[in-house]
Structures are given as structure tokens and as C-alpha cells.
Ligand SMILES: Nc1ncnc2c1ncn2[C@@H]1O[C@H](COP(=O)(O)OP(=O)(O)O)[C@@H](O)[C@H]1O
């Protein structure tokens with residue numbers, strides 16, 4: 026019932042020409058009350074493209090991710106999804122359009138079971154068989170949570186919650202996945218596991234916008250990198266030039282120096 | 285032998301009361317579940333559910349009794365159509381747009397609705413309040429009596445009310461457990477933003493839950509029709525007020541978040557109420573009053589004060605809480621200097637003009653209105669202290685004003701002491717009562733404090749006023765003389781006005797002193813932040829007591845002057861707790877932050893109805909309540925107060941006019957740190 030307008034809009038829009046970026050931010054400014062967090066940020070992510078958004082703590086990366094998924098409305102500038110103006114659109118419209126966001130931290134419904142978390146995300150149909158199939162796909166991607174279906178999400182370990190949060194957005198294949206600090210607080214092995222899934226998703230044609238403070242994994246995964254500092258973009262270019270272009274000193278790479 | 289017969293009689297009475305209590309409790313439970321539902325999904329503590337219950341009941345009454353619709357169609361329209369549509373409208377038009385405002389601001393809005401909705405309804409359907417009220421439940425032949433186990437009488441209506449409540453509760457549980465809407469509502473309760481990220485429109489979900497909760501309230505309204513009518517009342521919004529209070533108490537048992545607790549709490553309170561009514565001894569005024577309407581208030585106060593769960597902070601489990609910007613303070617930040625100068629010049633001009641007119645040309649009617657304005661300004665300064673400085677809401681200022689009025693009256697009547705002395709004694713008594721009241725509610729904040737003080741005000745209203753040593757005796761009446769002081773006779777209108785203005789000046793200065801004192805500083809630091817208030821401990825403890833007693837004393841002084849002005853204590857007209865709700869809304873809507881805000885509110889409260897509504901627009905009384913409701917709603921958009929908002933705009937316009945350059949935009953980024961240029 027709730028999805029009617031968004032789906033209708035998507036149908037009218039029809040197949041999207043390849044040239045249009047999935048997501049485009051045009052001179053976006055954003056603020057939290059009186060506090061200004063972003064200044065004229067412009068970026069775009071094309072079909073199937075993978076972009077790393079890097080920057081130190083407090084640079085505004087999370088804010089970019091929030092603007093790009095409708096959680097924070099820009100004070101100035103525009104946000105386009107598939108060439109449609111989404112500047113004023115709320116988050117559920119982004120999700121409907123296939124732009125999904127895994128927020129930083131424990132981004133699950135803590136009082137729901139694993140299964141309920143996933144069922145909520147799968148809102149395209151009420152058909153039980155289809156729902157089961159979609160859940161099956163999600164569990165196949167993340168075996169560790171597969172046999173914890175009935176466990177309350179709040180009681181999962183940090184890594185499992187992160188996996189659940191990922192699985193949640195993957196029940197319906199997204200067009201663009203925005204992931205915020207996936208590696209934060211995870212054991213290296215778990216981080217590897219999560220990034221392995223991202224690699225699979227990329228291969229399936231989903232575009233990625235990966236927000237990281239630690240550059241190693243992100244640069245290895247992505248074609249392109251964008252550097253953010255004090256709420257403004259300071260550099261963008263191919264991943265392999267990123268570290269050289271700015272000097273590794275900018276980043277706190279102490280915990281993660283894979284590059 | 286006799287004792288065992290007596291014991292059997294008591295037992296039988298107890299069981300009978302139990303069965304009579306269940307259907308009443310069912311009504312409480314339904315409204316309590318409504319509270320929980322909307323509080324959980326939209327953070328709104330909707331006191332207007334009583335009004336909504338009334339509207340459904342009145343619609344049912346209107347359709348069935350007055351327009352002879354069959355019962356089933358009247359119920360269908362009143363409960364399944366009117367109630368949810370009303371809920372939908374409230375959510376869509378009002379509460380959806382106030383997500384970000386504080387819980388207290390939402391409370392003010394619901395207070396406005398509580399008053400405005402029934403009046404709007406009466407205007408819309410030409411509802412006739414004088415018509416005696418036929419007791420019709422929703423079951424044909426509802427008054428037929430059955431005997432449970434062969435001895436305990438219950439009516440068909442009562443059985444129906446209980447059965448329908450149980451069915452509704454089960455349906456709600458099933459909806460939550462198994463349906464998609466239920467899953468989504470539970471998701472929104474945890475985190476609206478996360479729900480949105482899942483492609484679910486959270487606003488539609490809250491619309492759904494508002495429709496559901498309003499449906500429950502409407503159902504309760506209709507089910508309780510036989511109960512309220514058996515008390516012999518006309519169907520009036522007021523009749524639903526005790527039900528709302530009892531439902532509040534039930535919801536409070538579950539800290540406003542647990543639906544099962546709300547349901548069982550409602551049933552429990554229904555039973556406890558009837559049991560106490562049956563068993564309380566009848567030879568004591570207080571206990572007798574408890575048997576009447578006071579019981580819900582006492583229970584509510586007791587639950588809020590003694591139920592340990594209330595004190596526990598409800599930990600926000602929303603993983604996306606960090607997205608929200610820091611909440612704005614209850615009132616806007618300090619004004620600019622230009623604004624202050626501008627205000628002072630305008631105020632001086634205004635008061636000079638009014639003063640010249642009053643003493644030179646005004647007739648007695650207008651002098652009396654102006655005196656009233658001055659007195660209400662004094663009373664409203666007590667709200668400025670409590671709400672403007674303290675950042676909290678108390679709904680018992682009216683009680684303190686009544687204490688001042690009654691003390692002045694008692695001193696004059698009993699001991700023939702000057703009313704001025706009586707008024708000051710009243711202020712002292714009110715301050716003591718305020719301080720005493722502040723102790724049990726010390727750790728409460730926000731809506732809990734508001735509700736506890738409301739319960740206190742209602743208790744005073746329903747119980748204490750009936751004592752001769754408080755409310756005076758029928759024999760002596762409630763007359764109060766005008767004062768004499770230092771040989772000056774204040775019985776003339778103009779002299780008394782001068783006295784009132786002098787008192788206003790003194791009180792105004794006092795308020796400013798409190799604001800600039802260390803207590804005021806501490807309050808300012810705490811305002812709006814309950815967690816900060818909790819962690820500061822001793823400082824906040826002391827300032828709480830001071831704020832309670834200072835504001836109580838100010839209200840009492842105003843109340844005493846009001847009695848002298850009217851030469852009697854018009855208790856029902858001036859000091860009813862529901863009028864206190866009015867006061868609060870008027871003051872916060874017009875500007876609770878400053879002394880002039882209080883004065884403006886006092887002037888508006890008295891002059892606006894006479895001048896604008898009666899003389900100019902010729903509006904019916906009901907429209908005033910509607911206007912008042914809209915004013916309350918406007919508070920969400922202009923929390924600094926309407927007049928302050930207007931002044932800012934007019935000052936900006938003046939500035940444009942005189943300087944011919946655009947006013948410097950109020951530095952939006954002033955609080956922001958990181959510009960792109962400032963590299964560390
Ligand atoms: N809800 C909020 N309210 C106020 N300021 C915020 C809020 N969220 C983030 N900020 C501020 O915005 C700036 C950018 O934050 P963020 O986007 O989270 O940075 P990053 O993700 O790069 O660490 C920081 O200075 C942060 O303090």
C-alpha cells in the first residue's frame with residue numbers, strides 16, 4: 026500500500042539510459058541546525074561504478090551518505106537519482122529507487138528478530154514464497170546469521186549486526202549501495218568477509234559508494250576515490266592515485282595499512 | 285454468627301464491585317492503549333483523546349438518539365468512520381509537522397486540541413447541549429440485567445463493553461504480531477529513519493497508528509456512554525476528563541510504552557475505583573469525595589510519584605538518533621540589542637498612551653478591564669517564572685492563584701484582617717505548598733511534571749475547595765472587600781488600578797532578579813535538557829524548590845488581587861483547573877520567555893475576547909475555543925511566542941525602512957565551525 030507512488034514513478038521513468046549517473050549531488054550544502062556540515066559538494070556515481078569516499082573523522086562523510094539517501098535534506102543544491110530530482114524526497118523514496126544505505130554503527134532494529142529485520146525490508150510483495158526466497162538469498166550471502174533467524178537483533182554480536190544490516194539492504198538487489206564505515210570496530214576477519222560480499226555485489230552490477238576512514242579496503246575495492254575535508258571535496262580521481270595524491274599522512278592508517 | 289454474615293456481605297459487595305469495575309476499566313484500557321500507541325509512534329502525548337472520545341460518543345448520540353438511525357449504522361459512522369478520520373486529520377494537518385519540537389510543545393498543542401475539538405464539533409453538527417441525555421449503549425436493550433453466578437447483577441451494556449474491549453485488545457495484539465502494518469508500526473517505534481531506509485513511508489505508518497489509536501478512543505467514548513450517563517450528566521466533553529485521567533494513570537503504569545501494561549492497568553484501575561467506591565467509609569469529607577470524581581486524580585498523582593518505572597529513563601534504542609540536529613531550546617535564544625531597545629521604545633509609547641487614556645477618558649467598564657489585564661499579567665508572570673525560566677510546565681498555577689484568593693477572603697471574613705495582609709499570607713502559604721509539592725515531583729520532568737501538577741490541581745478543585753476552611757462556607761459567601769492601606773482607600777476603581785500596577789512593577793522586578801540570580805543562571809543552563817537536569821543534582825534540587833515557591837507566591841498574589849477586584853472569589857469562573865490549561869497555552873503561545881511576554885499575555889487574555897471577539901467580530905463563545913486551539917497549534921511553529929515572532933519581523937521591517945540596506949542575516953553559520961577555507 027505504502028509503495029504505490031514510488032513504484033508508479035519508477036515505472037513512468039522507464040529504462041534509464043546508461044549515460045545518466047545513478048546518483049548525483051550538485052553543489053550540495055547541508056547543516057545540522059545552525060551547524061554547517063557540507064559546503065558545495067558535487068559528486069556523481071554512475072551505473073555499476075564503485076566510489077570510495079575518504080576523509081578524516083568529522084570531515085562530513087557520513088553527512089554526504091545521509092544526503093545521498095534522503096536522511097538529511099540539503100539546505101542548498103540538488104540531489105538527482107537516475108536524472109530525477111530527489112532533493113526534497115524522503116528516505117523511503119530513495120530506497121524504493123534502489124539507492125540503499127547501510128548506516129554506520131549498529132544499524133538494525135534492535136527489538137526485531139533477524140527474520141523480522143529482513144521481512145520489513147522486503148516490501149515489494151506479500152507473497153510468502155517470494156519473501157522466503159529473498160530471505161534465502163540474503164542468508165546465503167551471510168551464513169553466520171542464517172541459523173540465527175529467530176534471535177533478537179539487539180543480542181547479535183557487532184559483526185553479526187553489521188552483516189544483518191548489509192543483508193537487509195540486499196534482499197532486493199539495489200542499484201547503488203551506500204555503506205558507511207563498514208569496517209569500524211570489526212575484527213579483521215569479519216571485515217574481510219564483509220568486503221568479500223561487496224566484491225560479489227559489485228560483480229553483479231550494483232554501484233557502490235563506500236565511506237571509510239581507513240583507506241585500505243575501500244581503495245582496493247573501488248575504481249574511483251573522493252576526498253573530503255572540513256565538509257568540502259578536496260580531491261577526486263582514480264583509486265590508485267588517491268594515496269599518492271594526498272599523502273598517506275592525511276589518513277589515520279594506523280589500524281589498517283593494507284594499501 | 286453476625287460477623288460471618290457481615291463478612292459474607294462484604295465479600296459479596298467486593299465481588300459485585302469487581303464485575304462492575306471491569307467494564308469501566310475496559311474503557312480506561314482502550315484510551316490507555318490509545319495513549320501508548322500515539323506516544324510510541326509519534327512522541328505525542330495526546331490529551332485530546334478525551335475530546336475525541338467525546339466526539340465519537342456525541343456523534344453516536346446525535347445519529348442514534350436524535351436522528352433515529354439504527355444502532356449499527358450509528359456505531360459504524362461514529363466509531364469506524366468519524367474516529368479514525370479525525371485521527372488521520374490530526375496527524376496529517378498537525379502532528380506530522382511537529383516531529384522535531386519538544387514533548388512539552390506537543391503537550392501544549394494537545395491541550396489546545398482538547399479544548400478546541402469538542403467546540404468545533406458542536407459548531408459543526410449544531411449539537412444541543414441542553415438536551416437531556418438518553419442512556420443508550422450500543423447493544424439493543426442494554427440496560428437488561430443479568431445475574432452472574434445467579435447473584436451479581438451486570439447489564440448487557442457492561443458485558444458488551446467488556447467483551448468488545450477484550451476483542452479489540454486481541455485484535456490489536458494480532459495486528460502487531462502478524463500483519464505488515466503491525467510490523468511497520470513496531471519498526472517506526474524503534475526508529476522512524478531506519479524504517480524509511482527500508483523503503484517504508486514512516487509518515488503513512490504514523491497516520492495508520494493515529495487512525496488506530498483514535499479508533500480505540502472513539503470506541504471507548506461510545507462504550508462508556510451508559511456509564512457516563514448513569515452518573516446523570518449531560519454528554520459533555522468534561523464528562524470524559526476523569527476517564528482520560530484514569531487512562532493516563534493506566535498508561536503511566538506501563539511508562540507510556542507498554543500496550544499490555546496499559547490494558548491491564550486500565551482494567552485494574554477500573555476495578556480498584558469501584559472497589560474503593562464500595563468500601564470507603566462514608567463519614568469523612570475527603571474519603572467521600574474520593575468516592576466521587578477525585579479518585580482518578582489521586583491515583584494518577586500517586587502512580588506518577590511512586591511508581592518506580594517512571595523514573596527510569598527510557599533508553600533511546602534508535603540507531604539513527606544521530607541524524608537529528610540538536611533540539612532547539614524551548615524558547616528562542618537571547619535577543620539582539622537592537623531588538624531590546626526597539627521593544628522598550630514601543631512599550632513606553634504604548635503604556636504612556638494607555639495610561640493617559642485610562643485615567644483621562646476611560647469609563648468604569650474599561651478601567652475594570654484594564655485592571656483585570658494588569659492582574660492577569662501578574663498571574664501570568666508566575667508562568668513566565670516556571671515555564672519561561674524553568675523550561676518546565678506546571679498546570680497548577682490556577683490552584684496557587686485560588687489559594688491567594690481564598691486566603692485573602694478567609695483573613696477578611698474570619699479575623700477582619702486587611703485583605704492585603706491576607707493576600708501576602710496567601711502568597712506565603714502558596715509558596716509553602718509549592719515547595720512541598722516540588723519535593724515528590726523533584727525528579728520528574730517534561731510531561732510527567734505537567735501531569736502530576738494537573739492531578740494536584742484537580743485534587744484541590746474536587747476535594748479541598750469543599751472544605752469550609754479553604755473554600756469558605758455557603759453561609760458567609762465568598763465576598764472580598766477592597767483593601768485599605770496606610771490610610772488610602774483603594775475601593776475606587778482608579779486607586780485600585782494604581783495599586784495593581786504597583787504590584788505588577790514589584791513582581792516584574794522580582795522576576796528579573798530571579799532571572800539574573802544564580803538560580804536563574806542554573807535554570808538557563810538546564811533548560812530543555814532533562815538529562816543535564818538530572819545529572820546536576822543539588823543545584824537543580826534547590827532551583828526547583830525556588831522556582832516552585834516563587835512562582836506559586838506570584839500566582840497567589842495575582843489571585844488575591846483578582847478576588848479584590850471582583851469583590852468576591854469567583855472560583856468557578858476564574859480558578860477552575862481547565863481554565864489553568866487555558867492560561868498556560870495563552871502564555872506560552874504569546875511568549876513565556878520574558879516579563880513583557882507575560883504582560884502581553886495578560887492584556888491579550890482579558891482585552892482580546894472583549895474587544896476583538898465580542899465587539900468587533902461578534903463571535904459566538906464556541907469560536908473562541910476554536911481560535912484558541914489554532915493559537916496552540918501555532919506554538920509549534922513559533923516556540924519563541926507569537927508576539928516575539930511578530931516583533932522580530934516588524935523590527936526587521938523597520939530596519940529595512942530606516943537603513944535602506946538589507947538587514948544582516950542572522951548568522952546562520954555562526955554556530956558552525958568548519959568552513960572550507962579554515963585549514964587547521
Ligand atoms: N546530528 C548532528 N548534529 C550536529 N552536528 C552533527 C550531527 N551529525 C554530525 N554532526 C557534525 O557534522 C560534522 C560532520 O560529521 P560526519 O558527517 O559524521 O563526519 P564523518 O562521518 O566524516 O566523521 C561533524 O563536525 C559532526 O560533529
Ligand SMILES: [Mg+2]
Pocket residue numbers: 086087088129206
Ligand atoms: Mg562518519
